[in-house]
Amino acid sequence: MSRRRKKIALERIEKLFELALKCFEKNPRRADRYIEIARRISMKAKVRIPRIYKRYLLCKKCKRFIVPGYTCRIRIRSDGVTKVVITCLRCGTIKRIPLR
Numbered sequence: 001m002s003r004r005r006k007k008i009a010l011e012r013i014e015k016l017f018e019l020a021l022k023c024f025e026k027n028p029r030r031a032d033r034y035i036e037i038a039r040r041i042s043m044k045a046k047v048r049i050p051r052i053y054k055r056y057l058l059c060k061k062c063k064r065f066i067v068p069g070y071t072c073r074i075r076i077r078s079d080g081v082t083k084v085v086i087t088c089l090r091c092g093t094i095k096r097i098p099l100r
């Protein structure tokens with residue numbers, strides 16, 4: 001896979017996440033579909049999904065779109081280290097992201 005093609009794949013992934021964020025409120029199913037397509041592109045082109053999306057917008061278990069207030073719950077915990085705790089409301093997986 002050439003560099004150029006990877007770049008195009010990455011741009012598509014970014015666009016799909018953007019679209020998913022925009023349409024989620026009105027059409028959550030379509031947003032899920034966009035994310036699925038983005039994941040497929042990433043696997044096919046062997047391009048990684050940008051870390052920021054992976055961290056904050058994708059459930060690591062069900063691989064679905066997580067949106068605060070809709071499909072996930074976000075809490076800030078502080079027990080020595082401050083962490084963001086994200087709970088996917090669809091599968092219940094908890095993700096902890098330490099903040100610095």
Ligand SMILES: [Zn+2]
Binds near residue numbers: 063088089092093
């Ligand atoms: Zn999940």
